Amino acid sequence: MQVFVATEATQGAHAHDRMNGIGGELVWLLEPCRACWCYPDGRCTCGRMFSGLSSFRETSTAVVSEVPGLTREDLERAMRGFVRARRDLFCCDEHSYTTAIDNLIGQAALWPVGTVLGRRGHVLLPRGIVPADSARL
Numbered sequence: 001m002q003v004f005v006a007t008e009a010t011q012g013a014h015a016h017d018r019m020n021g022i023g024g025e026l027v028w029l030l031e032p033c034r035a036c037w038c039y040p041d042g043r044c045t046c047g048r049m050f051s052g053l054s055s056f057r058e059t060s061t062a063v064v065s066e067v068p069g070l071t072r073e074d075l076e077r078a079m080r081g082f083v084r085a086r087r088d089l090f091c092c093d094e095h096s097y098t099t100a101i102d103n104l105i106g107q108a109a110l111w112p113v114g115t116v117l118g119r120r121g122h123v124l125l126p127r128g129i130v131p132a133d134s135a136r137l
């Protein structure tokens with residue numbers, strides 16, 4: 001399955017770049033808050049960062065990776081762990097949680113493996129391509 005994972009690739013290309021996650025960890029996109037919609041480059045970072053499902057830390061860059069054997073159920077378990085651990089970040093009912101997983105899988109499938117992306121709200125911005133071997137886990 002294709003997913004987004006944290007990467008150092010292209011870090012430093014933008015003023016707000018930050019990589020506090022673990023390279024190669026699964027990441028997802030928190031729903032941007034109102035402040036981020038109004039001021040995408042403001043203090044709150046939720047609309048321009050990817051959230052690490054293991055470290056609970058943020059990165060401004062993710063790469064599309066093919067993770068052999070990873071299933072939707074695996075991703076759902078990882079996201080459930082994140083939600084349980086970080087309830088402070090959002091209020092999420094079962095419907096929106098399922099939708100978030102579907103959106104994540106659907107978005108990752110749209111890009112070739114190795115595509116490095118940044119984000120602005122719901123918009124994913126391609127930054128470049130890394131060799132597919134380095135994006136394969």
Ligand SMILES: [Zn+2]
Nearest residue numbers: 033036044046
């Ligand atoms: Zn925010």
